[in-house]
Amino acid sequence: MSTTPSRRDYSLIGRDAKLAVETGLSAAEWYHTDIPRKQMKELMQRSDGPAIRDTIIWLAALILSGAGAAWFWGTWWCVPFFFVYGVLYGSSTDSRWHECGHGTAFRTQWMNDVIYQIACFMIMRNPVTWRWSHTRHHTDTIIVGRDPEISVMRPPDLVRVVLAFVGVLDAWHAMSDMLRNAAGNISAAEKTFIPEQEQPRAIRFARIWTAIYAATIALALYTGSFLPLMLVGLPRLYGAWHHVMVGLLQHGGLADNVTDHRLNSRTVYMNQISRFIYWNMNYHVEHHMFPMVPYHALPKLHELVKHDLPAPTPSILAGYREMIPAFLRQLRNEDYFLKRELPPTARPYREEFHNDAVAAAE
Amino acid sequence: MSDWVEACAAGDIDEEDVMRFDHGGRTFAIYRSPDDDYFATDGLCTHEKVHLADGLVMDDIIECPKHNGRFNYKTGDARGAPVCVNLRTYPVRVDAGKVLIQVG
Ligand code: FES
Numbered sequence A: 001m002s003t004t005p006s007r008r009d010y011s012l013i014g015r016d017a018k019l020a021v022e023t024g025l026s027a028a029e030w031y032h033t034d035i036p037r038k039q040m041k042e043l044m045q046r047s048d049g050p051a052i053r054d055t056i057i058w059l060a061a062l063i064l065s066g067a068g069a070a071w072f073w074g075t076w077w078c079v080p081f082f083f084v085y086g087v088l089y090g091s092s093t094d095s096r097w098h099e100c101g102h103g104t105a106f107r108t109q110w111m112n113d114v115i116y117q118i119a120c121f122m123i124m125r126n127p128v129t130w131r132w133s134h135t136r137h138h139t140d141t142i143i144v145g146r147d148p149e150i151s152v153m154r155p156p157d158l159v160r161v162v163l164a165f166v167g168v169l170d171a172w173h174a175m176s177d178m179l180r181n182a183a184g185n186i187s188a189a190e191k192t193f194i195p196e197q198e199q200p201r202a203i204r205f206a207r208i209w210t211a212i213y214a215a216t217i218a219l220a221l222y223t224g225s226f227l228p229l230m231l232v233g234l235p236r237l238y239g240a241w242h243h244v245m246v247g248l249l250q251h252g253g254l255a256d257n258v259t260d261h262r263l264n265s266r267t268v269y270m271n272q273i274s275r276f277i278y279w280n281m282n283y284h285v286e287h288h289m290f291p292m293v294p295y296h297a298l299p300k301l302h303e304l305v306k307h308d309l310p311a312p313t314p315s316i317l318a319g320y321r322e323m324i325p326a327f328l329r330q331l332r333n334e335d336y337f338l339k340r341e342l343p344p345t346a347r348p349y350r351e352e353f354h355n356d357a358v359a360a361a362e
Numbered sequence B: 001m002s003d004w005v006e007a008c009a010a011g012d013i014d015e016e017d018v019m020r021f022d023h024g025g026r027t028f029a030i031y032r033s034p035d036d037d038y039f040a041t042d043g044l045c046t047h048e049k050v051h052l053a054d055g056l057v058m059d060d061i062i063e064c065p066k067h068n069g070r071f072n073y074k075t076g077d078a079r080g081a082p083v084c085v086n087l088r089t090y091p092v093r094v095d096a097g098k099v100l101i102q103v104g
Helices: A015-023 A038-044 A048-069 A076-091 A094-102 A109-123 A126-138 A157-165 A168-182 A190-192 A197-224 A227-231 A240-251 A270-276 A284-289 A295-308 A316-332 A349-361
Strands: B002-010 B016-024 B027-033 B038-043 B056-058 B061-063 B068-072 B093-094 B098-102
Touching: A038 A295, A038 B038, A048 A094, A048 A227, A076 A094, A076 A109, A076 A240, A094 A109, A094 A126, A094 A240, A094 A270, A109 A126, A109 A157, A126 A197, A126 A227, A157 A168, A157 A240, A157 A316, A190 A197, A197 A227, A240 A270, A240 A316, A240 B016, A270 A316, A284 A295, A316 B027, A316 B098, B002 B016, B027 B098, B038 B093
Parallel strands: none
Antiparallel strands: B002 B098, B016 B027, B027 B038, B056 B061, B061 B068, B093 B098
């Protein structure tokens, strides 16, 4: 599909990055729904119970499906086992990385740290680099040139979007970044968000991972079987589809360069299984507004603030029904976006600054 | 030194909670620990200048509301990414039901 050259410069060291800092769009004050402190405190409360329960289920399902896949290796019966294993390895680790990175999943910090490390390895995100990139994502959510985690840039690269479902490009970038970091090289873009004193740690993790992958490849060669790679590494490809399917909905087709999460994030109602895999990140506006609230309290938070938020998207399918046409339209007009309508009970958007964007989108 | 200032009444802060206190163009965070002791630090996170009083107190930790950075509010120690710089702490005493901090 042909696209016109983008007016947006997504480089973290480029023109729009500088502009965002100069204009105060970066590190701005974001809109928050008012919640009385007492209620907010209750919502923020941490507990180990829900995450321990979910982690036992997750690890048990991961081990059983992996064992089943290995047991039936060489027959068609291994396919359903790999299907489950792949999603648990290559998708549910996205949300485990995310929640444990915030430190909200468990009350006990070492538990967050352990699951964070495991999830980072499986989802192929350097634990240091991605902690800092996600910090920036929360400071400058979908601010062009500042947010390193914009998954669909404008105009959208639809080939890239489709390839994300099988993790090819992500894994390719993850592996080349890992090898580059393992060689002691931190890129100029990485240096914009990883503080200097943290950079040696990023290098150390890259080296440990390189050793693990090298050992896995050696085992595959030694045994003359793909099985080790089907269990370590490749699930990030064949199991990525679920986290991409739900992840694209977080911000896809919505506004950029605004400072109100109601305009650039999407809350989507979805089934219980997807919510288990995704650890409730479907309540995405709520998460961005109040990152202190643990995943298990997000449904409660949603009930409390929904009067002030755009109506949630009723299903994953409904999300794609609005997002795909928006992507197609952005191929012709990259300024187009889906403007979320607020209910009459909500506090209005700050017009002085969101009006221009709306006009450009018409 | 006479730079002790009255910040609030002891009962204004719940146990295991924090309150914002502005004085002389500066902002502070006053904490009441689960053991009913009082502490004070600078009010803004050393990472991106967000008010810590909107955060969560757990035992001797204050967690910043913006990126979940953690500090020990008794010592001011930063407890890991994304906070790297310690918080300044201030002496606190409780006198006749009032919380006083030495802001010097
Ligand atoms: S502003 Fe406090 S952790 Fe980032």
